[in-house]
Amino acid sequence: MSKKVQKRDAEASKALIITHAKSLFSEKGYASASMDELAQRCGLNKAMVFYYFKNKKGLYEAVMREVLIEIQEAITEENKTHSKPIEELEGFIRTYARYACEHPYLPALLLKELSDSGAVFPEMLFTSMRQLFALFSDILKRGEEKGCFDNAIPMILYFMVIGTLNLMVTTKPLRLKAAELDDIDLDTCAACDIEEIADYIVIKIKQMLKEPK
Amino acid sequence: MSKKVQKRDAEASKALIITHAKSLFSEKGYASASMDELAQRCGLNKAMVFYYFKNKKGLYEAVMREVLIEIQEAITEENKTHSKPIEELEGFIRTYARYACEHPYLPALLLKELSDSGAVFPEMLFTSMRQLFALFSDILKRGEEKGCFDNAIPMILYFMVIGTLNLMVTTKPLRLKAAELDDIDLDTCAACDIEEIADYIVIKIKQMLKEPK
DNA sequence: TATAATTAACTAACCAGTTAATTGATAGGA
DNA sequence: TCCTATCAATTAACTGGTTAGTTAATTATA
Numbered sequence: 001m002s003k004k005v006q007k008r009d010a011e012a013s014k015a016l017i018i019t020h021a022k023s024l025f026s027e028k029g030y031a032s033a034s035m036d037e038l039a040q041r042c043g044l045n046k047a048m049v050f051y052y053f054k055n056k057k058g059l060y061e062a063v064m065r066e067v068l069i070e071i072q073e074a075i076t077e078e079n080k081t082h083s084k085p086i087e088e089l090e091g092f093i094r095t096y097a098r099y100a101c102e103h104p105y106l107p108a109l110l111l112k113e114l115s116d117s118g119a120v121f122p123e124m125l126f127t128s129m130r131q132l133f134a135l136f137s138d139i140l141k142r143g144e145e146k147g148c149f150d151n152a153i154p155m156i157l158y159f160m161v162i163g164t165l166n167l168m169v170t171t172k173p174l175r176l177k178a179a180e181l182d183d184i185d186l187d188t189c190a191a192c193d194i195e196e197i198a199d200y201i202v203i204k205i206k207q208m209l210k211e212p213k
Numbered sequence: 214m215s216k217k218v219q220k221r222d223a224e225a226s227k228a229l230i231i232t233h234a235k236s237l238f239s240e241k242g243y244a245s246a247s248m249d250e251l252a253q254r255c256g257l258n259k260a261m262v263f264y265y266f267k268n269k270k271g272l273y274e275a276v277m278r279e280v281l282i283e284i285q286e287a288i289t290e291e292n293k294t295h296s297k298p299i300e301e302l303e304g305f306i307r308t309y310a311r312y313a314c315e316h317p318y319l320p321a322l323l324l325k326e327l328s329d330s331g332a333v334f335p336e337m338l339f340t341s342m343r344q345l346f347a348l349f350s351d352i353l354k355r356g357e358e359k360g361c362f363d364n365a366i367p368m369i370l371y372f373m374v375i376g377t378l379n380l381m382v383t384t385k386p387l388r389l390k391a392a393e394l395d396d397i398d399l400d401t402c403a404a405c406d407i408e409e410i411a412d413y414i415v416i417k418i419k420q421m422l423k424e425p426k
Numbered sequence: 427t428a429t430a431a432t433t434a435a436c437t438a439a440c441c442a443g444t445t446a447a448t449t450g451a452t453a454g455g456a
Numbered sequence: 457t458c459c460t461a462t463c464a465a466t467t468a469a470c471t472g473g474t475t476a477g478t479t480a481a482t483t484a485t486a
């Protein structure tokens with residue numbers, strides 16, 4: 001082993017804080033996330049948070065940076081394995097879906113930021129979101145040039161994809177609850193797993209982009 | 214006139230509080246909305262807020278109830294003017310879009326609630342959202358029975374419609390800002406108005422529901 | 427005159443952030 | 457191998473400001 005277990009480990013403490021901050025911020029939102037509670041969850045002294053991240057905003061920024069870089073890398077990596085725009089598009093949707101499901105703090109944090117127009121820190125959310133969107137937009141543009149996509153407005157389609165996926169992840173508990181009290185005959189997709197949802201979205205988005213007639 | 218201008222008017226005060234609470238909650242979110250600031254905006258004493266609405270949660274509930282009832286009535290009314298499922302669906306999308314654009318607190322509040330799974334008050338958001346969804350779901354079901362819609366999963370399509378529209382409204386300032394710094398060639402639909410966006414969604418959702426081949 | 431509406435002033439809890447003191451790891455010298 | 461000086465990591469205790477919510481007194485209305 002490269003590092004024995006020691007009482008003091010800056011990297012470990014930092015990572016611990018980020019990990020718990022991710023879930024705390026996504027559960028409660030920026031304003032309601034208490035640094036006292038965070039320290040308690042970490043089993044660390046509150047001052048450590050400020051020692052490593054300067055202030056609450058700095059911590060939040062670090063959390064968001066990590067989250068956004070992670071998803072961006074996952075998608076960029078996956079994207080390299082394809083060459084045809086249709087496959088790229090499908091890969092984008094499936095990778096995002098899988099990642100969002102495995103890291104449910106992402107949809108919660110993203111929706112909160114987007115519903116605020118990035119009130120907490122516009123700049124970096126901005127550039128990161130922009131890059132993800134640029135990738136998506138590029139796929140569609142190349143597809144249109146090759147003649148395999150028709151009438152694509154990237155911005156709207158982008159929000160259609162990530163909006164739907166984010167909502168399907170964050171509302172899962174709500175939809176499960178709705179399924180229990182089955183007074184009306186409503187299918188809330190409570191049993192659907194994320195792969196089925198991604199399947200459906202892929203089919204429908206493809207259908208949308210096909211030349212009509 | 215039925216009522217002369219008077220210094221004391223319970224209904225007027227109540228309404229004033231609700232009006233300002235709508236914008237305050239949607240701007241800042243539940244946690245960051247200060248009751249001191251609300252009172253100031255209303256030009257009333259803070260105690261009035263608690264006199265009429267018991268506590269912060271009570272006020273928020275009243276605000277959400279009003280907002281959700283309003284949009285529900287708008288859509289239900291509009292829906293009566295159609296008979297064909299395709300027209301009903303189109304009406305649903307356009308009415309929601311228009312309402313969301315004219316009352317931008319709705320998308321902000323809804324996205325915040327949905328990203329929380331209704332952390333602030335599950336029950337009533339729940340029933341109200343359920344009724345709106347039930348209407349949407351009904352339209353699709355009737356359309357499928359008549360043979361004009363194919364392969365519809367109402368829950369996913371519902372989030373696709375309201376997710377996209379809510380995001381397009383809440384991110385408007387962000388997209389405008391992105392359009393200014395045009396270092397990459399990205400179209401963020403900054404100039405699109407809500408009618409154009411609704412047009413596009415209507416076309417694409419219809420295309421999605423057409424029988425393939 | 428009774429009651430509903432309104433107010434100023436208060437409280438107790440909470441929260442982000444600070445500070446000064448303490449503890450643990452470690453590298454270098456004897 | 458031990459001693460020690462240094463610095464990084466950690467802590468308890470504190471501060472000033474904000475917040476939701478209360479209360480008891482006051483004013484307007486019918």
